[in-house]
Amino acid sequence: MDVIAQRVQDETVLFDMGTGNYYSLNELGSEAWDLLAEGLSLSEIAARLAAGYDAPVQTIEDDLQALLDELVQAGLLVNSKAGDESRG
Numbered sequence: 001m002d003v004i005a006q007r008v009q010d011e012t013v014l015f016d017m018g019t020g021n022y023y024s025l026n027e028l029g030s031e032a033w034d035l036l037a038e039g040l041s042l043s044e045i046a047a048r049l050a051a052g053y054d055a056p057v058q059t060i061e062d063d064l065q066a067l068l069d070e071l072v073q074a075g076l077l078v079n080s081k082a083g084d085e086s087r088g
Contacts, residue, residue, distance in 0.1 A: 002016070002017035002018055003015065003016050003017070003076050004017065005033060007030065010026070010027040010030065011024055011025060011026060011027065011030055012024070012025040012029065012030040012033050012034075013025075014033075014071075014076050016074070016075065016076060018075075019075070021074070023071075023074065023076065025067075028049065028053070028060075028063075029067055031049060032045050032049065032064055032067065035048060035049075036077075042061060042064055042065060042068070043061065045064060046058075046060045046061035046064055049064075
């Protein structure tokens, strides 16, 4: 999997070199992408984002899970520990 991520202002553009497809993450998705790169779990990311946005942690966590599922399905992200939110 060869994916390039480039931050452009408040968005992140993901380019899949294997397929030639590109994807755009909004500000919240971009922040989540950065925190994933730091190795944070879904719960940790949701808690951090909830502190900066006017939304309940559970709502953010549900939205993040949907985004992560979409990125995995598109082949842009690999779920290294299915069902396990702990860092390894």
